Amino acid sequence: MNKWRLIDTGILSAAENISWDQAFLSAQASSGGSPILRFLQFYPPCILIGRHQSPHQEARISFIKLNNFHLNRRITGGGAIFFDPSQLGWEVIATRKEKWAKISFEKFYKLISAGFIEGLRQLGVDAKYRPRNDIEVDGRKISGTGGSSEEHAFLFQGTLLIRNCAEDMLRSLRVPAEKLGRHGLESLKERVVFLEELLSPLPDIEYIKKAIIKGFEKIFDVKVEADAPNKLEKDIFNKLLPYYSSNKWIYKINRPENKKGTIIGISRNKGVLRSAIRVDSNKKRISSVQFWGDFFIEPQRAIYDLEALLKHRTTNREKIRKIILNYLNGSNVKLIGLKYNNFIESIESAILKIPLIKQGFSFDEINRLFFININPDDWINFPFSHFLFPYCSKLVGCKYRHRHTCPMCGLCSVGEGYSIAKEVGLEPFTITSFEALVRAHRRLRKKGSMGYIGSCCEEFYIKHFRTFKNSGLKIILVKVDSTTCYDLSQSKAAYRGDFESQTELDINLIRKVLRVWKNNKKSEEHNG
Structure with a gap:
């Protein structure tokens, strides 16, 4: 029976854990050796962004600093995650020379996840693999996975949510709209599950580790034996730690x-x-x-x-x-x-x-404009018919907040936006929910409209990227200023039209866009 090394590095800082990740991976790449099953935990609590992410776009830096949490960048891709000492990280580090590793990318992810899933089943938890990289229980995520490689070596890692840390998780991460919805904590409960919700009493951490070890032993038909980092791995770790502790690494993409x-x-x-x-x-x-x-x-x-x-x-x-x-x-x-x-x-x-x-x-203005189905070189010649405004920029408590119209009373930026739109011949209209947007697209097509200018936050645009793209309309969107429902973890409320906070339109940029469009229109009429 083949043997794997079990390396439990215990509770370490984010920088130390990331350094060990790379040390074990590099050592496997340079000298091979038996596959490693590693356990890791984090203290202080930390936010780990994916290898290709920007810290300020994924994490709430001010909250992290205020609470003395750590921030670091993983060597694996994917999204940002929150780790506190109660959670358990697990990893498999080996080379593609292993017989079981000579399979397709997708099958490879599923196979290694199977070892962890079997470990959960040893605990009495009926977990399943959910492509592309999650492990779930009754549709709720209990573990996320990801990998990295160096030459013929690979590191595959996952998390195990044990105790409920949802509040710190929400406050630390700029959670993407597609992963979060109404009222933050309530929505998170719909999407993720912690082991303590599934097992009572909750086993201690060592018992959980033993179950996971048994899972990997069963799936891979191996014996996992306790070991410690060798000299090569320690040398690489000591060399890497200063770099993986540095802002040069953490803010590499910023x-x-x-x-x-x-x-x-x-x-x-x-x-x-x-x-x-x-x-x-x-x-x-x-x-x-x-x-x-x-x-x-x-x-x-x-x-x-x-x-x-x-x-x-x-x-x-x-x-x-x-x-x-x-x-x-x-x-x-x-x-x-x-x-x-x-x-x-x-x-x-x-x-x-x-x-x-x-x-x-x-350049700043350019990056606050989104063009859908229309070439930015041609938009100034295009016959737009409407300007669509987001209801969330209307005054909270205003009786017109959830109506398509606006009295232009001057108490919020939408009234000014309506006025500017009318000045250039565009019909203003307020979008009160995602469903209202879909209906508006349908209505505009029916009326023969070819496109519109509008305003929304970047998160809404990204979440509904394909909806805009497949609308059959040519669209320009001006990015909304200030805190959005996505920053406040209320995207599902916004979807329904129940978001109760106020955003600000970028009136100056809206005015500029409409002025450029109107002036070109006038020029064409004059030349005609």
Whole structure:
């Protein structure tokens, strides 16, 4: 019977745990050895963002600092997670030379998850694998998984939610709309489950670990024996710890959209991909590209190789498309959450915004505009018919907040927006829920309208990316200012039209967009 090493590193800081992750992975890549089953825990509580994510977009930095939590970046992809000492991390580190590892990417994820699932069943918990990377009990997530690789070695890791830490989790993370809904804690209970809810009395942590060990032993037909890090692993750990403790690592990807001369593009599949291109608009060249989002990619270096390939390239979209596809196909890149075309769509959406510079928009303004089914080079000539406003920007308590109309009383930014829209001949209309948006799209198509200008938050746009894309309408959206329902964990309430807080329209940018559009319209009429 083959043997695996059991390494329990106990309770460590985020930086220490991440350093051990890379140390074990690198040691496997350089010298191989028996597969490792590792257990890990975290203290102080921490937020771990995915390898390709931006801290400020995923975590509430002020709350983290106020509570002396730690923040770090995983070496694996995927979304941000919260860890406190009650939760248990588990990992399998080995090489693809193992017989059982010589399978497809998807089967590989499912197989390793099966070891953990069997461990939960040893405890009496009927868990199941849910693609793309979750383990659930009766439809509620109890473990998330992800992986990383280096040469022929891999690290596959997962979490186990044991004690309820939902409140700190919600306060620490900028939870994406698609993973959270109404009233925060209530919604989280609908989506995740903690082991203490399933087992009474709750076994102690050592008993839980033993069950997981038995699960892996059964599924992989191996003997898991206690061990400690060897000299090579310790040496790598000591070398890496300063780097994985540094801001250089933690803030490696940090608000690329704030850099001068940078334009952001977005694409969505199951995961979200953003691209930031630094451009020289006069020379029509891209000086650099950065991709980030909540997805998994193998090999990990593929992102950096692709970014390097796209440096100092022409903004010709067909050439960019060929570079991306040739690299991804030729390198046999594996993705979870995205498809190859998302890289093309993301970067093309950024390139298409370049003409806005000559139209008089700053880079910051450009990144606050979303164009759907319309080329930013042509929008100023387009016959838009309406301006759609979000109800959440109306005054809380106003009797018109959940109506399609507005008296333009001047007490909120929507009234001013209505006035500006009417001045340029657009019919203003308030969207009171997601269903109302779908009905509005249907009604506009029926009336023969070809498109509209509107306003919403970035989170709403991303969540309903395909709804906008498949509307059959040409749309421009101006990003909403201030705190949104997604920041306040009330996206499901917003979906129904029950969000009870107030956002602010970016009136200055709305005014500028409509002025540019109106002036071009006047110019065309004059020339005609």
